[in-house]
Amino acid sequence: MFTFESTNKNDMNISDFNFKTFTGEDYQVKPQIICNDGFKMSVQGSAGHYCEPREVERDYYKMEIGFPSEEEPLINEFAEDISNLTGTVYGWVPCDIIDEVIKKHGGINEELTFKSK
Numbered sequence: 711m712f713t714f715e716s717t718n719k720n721d722m723n724i725s726d727f728n729f730k731t732f733t734g735e736d737y738q739v740k741p742q743i744i745c746n747d748g749f750k751m752s753v754q755g756s757a758g759h760y761c762e763p764r765e766v767e768r769d770y771y772k773m774e775i776g777f778p779s780e781e782e783p784l785i786n787e788f789a790e791d792i793s794n795l796t797g798t799v800y801g802w803v804p805c806d807i808i809d810e811v812i813k814k815h816g817g818i819n820e821e822l823t824f825k826s827k
Contacts, residue, residue, distance in 0.1 A: 722818045724753060724808045725769060732768045744823045746816030752776035753808060760801030773808060775800040784811050 722730075731740045737758050744750050753773050755761040760774040775785055776799045784807055791798035812818055 722820060723812065724773065724805050727753070727818065727823075728755065728770065729768055734766060736766060738766065741823055743812070744819050745812060746819045748779070749782070749811075749815035750779040751782075751811070760799065762802060770805060772802040772804050775803050775808065775811075782811055782814075784814065 727740070727743065731738075737756050738754075740752075740754055742750055742752050753775055755767065755770045755773045757765050760772075761770050762772040763770065775788070778785070778796055778800075781795045785800050785803055786792070786795065788800035788803045789795055789798050790801060
């Protein structure tokens with residue numbers, strides 16, 4: 711289980727999330743991100759995900775988003791299946807856009823995100 715202590719529940723960005731969840735495993739599945747407004751999404755990076763660099767790293771500049779809980783216009787252009795926006799993956803999404811999504815939805819709820827793993 712991942713642990714993270716923060717005094718502000720809205721200040722974790724995707725880079726912080728990656729650093730805190732890094733295990734070094736060849737194929738790692740990070741916990742689903744749960745935002746403070748209830749929005750959820752999977753954000754992954756490894757040799758088996760649509761990310762850059764496409765290997766196991768602590769830091770990425772593009773990552774794969776999967777199966778958001780609701781349509782999110784900020785990422786629609788990256789959807790693999792535009793007809794099923796909550797049932798598809800979004801490849802090579804720039805991390806600055808992922809941070810925009812997180813901010814738009816009130817930040818990462820760290821307690822729920824890390825409890826869900």
